[in-house]
Amino acid sequence: xxxxxxxxxxxxGVLDAQGKAIEGVLDQYDVEGIEQVRVGKLVELRFATxxxxxxxxxxxxxxxxxxxxxxDYHYTIEECGDE
Amino acid sequence: xxxxxxxxxxxxGVLDAQGKAIEGVLDQYDVEGIEQVRVGKLVELRFATxxxxxxxxxxxxxxxxxxxxxxDYHYTIEECGDE
Numbered sequence: 001x002x003x004x005x006x007x008x009x010x011x012x013g014v015l016d017a018q019g020k021a022i023e024g025v026l027d028q029y030d031v032e033g034i035e036q037v038r039v040g041k042l043v044e045l046r047f048a049t050x051x052x053x054x055x056x057x058x059x060x061x062x063x064x065x066x067x068x069x070x071x072d073y074h075y076t077i078e079e080c081g082d083e
Numbered sequence: 084x085x086x087x088x089x090x091x092x093x094x095x096g097v098l099d100a101q102g103k104a105i106e107g108v109l110d111q112y113d114v115e116g117i118e119q120v121r122v123g124k125l126v127e128l129r130f131a132t133x134x135x136x137x138x139x140x141x142x143x144x145x146x147x148x149x150x151x152x153x154x155d156y157h158y159t160i161e162e163c164g165d166e
Binding site: 044064 | 105142
């Protein structure tokens with residue numbers, strides 16, 4: 001089986017509300033030196049075929065998974081067992 | 084500057100509502116052979132220090148970022164410029 005892992009992140013400069021919320025409570029957890037927190041999405045697509053995988057992942061990133069005004073994406077394609 | 088990238092995924096067997104929603108519309112996008120879609124979170128922590136980073140990341144994963152009943156996590160620590 002083959003798995004595509006798509007990492008979707010907010011573009012630099014776009015306000016990250018989730019990240020800001022985490023930053024706002026860091027002082028309760030005895031941690032220091034964290035300048036910024038950014039939160040993104042991981043989308044894993046498991047394929048039962050190895051036909052046109054890259055083209056299909058691009059189609060889904062372009063048309064369904066990513067908001068291109070606010071987000072960037074990057075993906076890797078890897079073999080995976082039947083985890 | 085140093086960055087920790089925490090990948091948070093639902094444990095196998097836990098219902099993934101976002102993944103199911105994406106699976107439900109795949110047929111509108113001329114893709115085939117996708118058996119499963121799983122959606123997780125990416126949390127990036129940018130440190131201005133290099134002191135006790137691993138310990139601090141563990142503290143945040145254990146106490147703040149991860150729901151241990153339903154989620155697993157994995158993280159990497161890497162050098163990063165001032166992107």
